[in-house]
Amino acid sequence: MTEKIESILRKYDYRSANIIQILQDIQSLYRYLPRELLLAVSQRLKMPLNNIYSIATFYTAFSLNPRGKHLCTVCMGTACHVRGAPGVLSRLEERLKITSGATTEDKLFTLETVNCLGACALAPIVVIDGHYYGQTTVNKVDTLINTYNDEESS
């Protein structure tokens, strides 16, 4: 783990001005920002942990909690909103029994929202693990979640 962190820090010349990019790289490796790594970064860059914490919590792309196996993102952009995204989100919350931002108990799904993906022709959009599902409806959400659940149990 320290090896990986060192190579990230090296890439950014151990400069605390690059902290956002450093956190982005850590997050893309671990899908969240583990506490012990933030401590390590703080020590190596001689940067107070509270500064790092303030950045990690200000920018919505960062997560301090581990994410589930599948990341399910609902686009809440305006085009998606007027084409029914709120209904899609509440159906997902109902099916997964979590609210947006949370992870299911079995750590299978994390549900998140995003402001706009800029693919408004596909509205409303749900993205699961990087796969875009366009023109989603409450009905389609059910089928989608069933498919992922079936894959897990098989």
Add this chain to the structure above:
Amino acid sequence: MKKAAREFRLHLYICAGTGCVANHSLEIREELFREIARCGLENDVRVAITGCNGFCERGPIVVVQPGGIFYQKITKKDIPQLVDEHLVHGRPVERLMYRQSPDAPPIPKMHDIDFFKHQSLIVFKNRSRLDPEDIKEYIRFDGYSALRKAFTKMSSEHIVSEIKTSGLRGRGGAGFPTGLKWELCRASPGKEKYIVCNGDEGDPGAFMDRSVLEADPHAVIEGMVIGAKAMGAHKGFIYVRNEYPLAVHRIQIALAQAEQHGFLGKDILGTGFDFSIHVVRGSGAFVCGEETALLASIEGRVGRPRPRPPYPVEKGLWGKPTNINNVETWANVPVIILKGAQWFSSIGTKKSKGTKIFSLVGKINNTGLVEVPMGISLREIIYDIGGGIPDGKDFKAVQTGGPSGGCIPKDLLDLPIDYESLTEAGSMMGSGGMIVLDEDTCMVDVARYFLNFTLQESCGKCPSCRLGTKQMVTILDRIIDGNGRDGDIEFLEDIGKNVKLSSLCGLGQTASNPVLTTLKYFKDEYEAHIKEKRCPALVCKALISYVIDPDACGGCTVCAKKCPSGAISGEPKKVHVIDQSKCTKCGICITVCPDKFSAVKKVSPAKTKI
């Protein structure tokens, strides 16, 4: 050895913008490779990707050049026929062409389609004709000629004056004259200066900057290098939204290629001038689109705006003079330098020159990106290009300018679009998002949507923005939940005006626009919610109910089977009933009820029977 592009008989350009890629355009490309190889046409036909075509509604899109034959909604299954008929036998496939309606005749050529016909392309000039990952293609279409001209034939003053004369204004929203900004930055004392490209396109529903970065990254780079020479900067940054991974990927490829070709980096074109560009990814904070917040973010800090003056042209990145322009603004620069300020300023209106890209989304037939001359009317954009409203519904309003903008009603449809007229109507140009709303859209809900957005994205620095938006959302929540009170409308107006007056940055200063414009043009909808507990558009859950029309119900049991909360009862062939106490108003019943019955209705105010 790789064949030069011009040696092929036909070129197939597959749209690989985010929308089409999401619709499997890259798998379609693989299938094309396979089929073309099977027919032995590898040396005859070239398959290339392009950036966003713009007509996202009809993706995935394949354009065959020369000739500009436009194929739409392509799937992998269509490829064998397309290759066999068109590429082998020279017979374009009508089945895959665009039609205005299912029984209308096919329109083979891209430029004959209404969506494209009324557009005029400056920034999108390379739409569907070049591979953004290949610099040679960009060069083939005059790419980097403007840079060559600027570096060999023009002085820095001359470049600045050309941009000034062109009348180009910032495409990011506020519309500040670009040339003036360049002049100020150039005149700012100090040897170290920076150039920034703002690609933190945060307005929901706007995606032209993503598209430009994906489709024509070299145009942005070329613009920036010309700007660097004009202002004497040696380092530049492109700040791109984290949600746009493909744009980041393409810009990185383009930067490396530009450097290899001597258009970027050390000793550009042998003139001794150095300029380098670094990509910085945003991390999902809307406020970072504001220039001082964006600079803080590049410096590795929390993105909170600071008071101006000093403006970034005096004190920007690390306290040095910094010029920030939006992606679309930069992409306009090369063509102005190449074709001249006179040419550019001949397009548009008196105060707004050139073209503007709008993203036309929402309740519109032709969702996509459109580039039109300034001064065109909303009606032309929505009806002539956008093809009107789907399903025969009525147009209600168009929302422009994102969370900072406002809703423009039907009677202003003939408004010519430019910076001033939109501001006068209570909205703003913003980055160019145009969200079309129809009769099924509740304006109170839309206002709350935007205000919720600004509430979440407020950085928290100014109490008026942090608390004012919160208070407004609370009031809107209760109106939508059916608990609106007398005086709420006046209260909203009052807070809205104060938030505008007492916030530091653009986010707070414009946060109440969506509420104030909907109050101005759609006050009756607010009143219906408050006084009659009725949502005229049948959107707000607390004010509607789903009921089954006993005269129409055929007793097919589909709704009862599909209802996730078991709220529908009834036997086969008998009238079904919705138990309102169990109904969660998810709306599944209305979507599954067969068309021949259409027995499920939404009603407002909420009732148990029709």
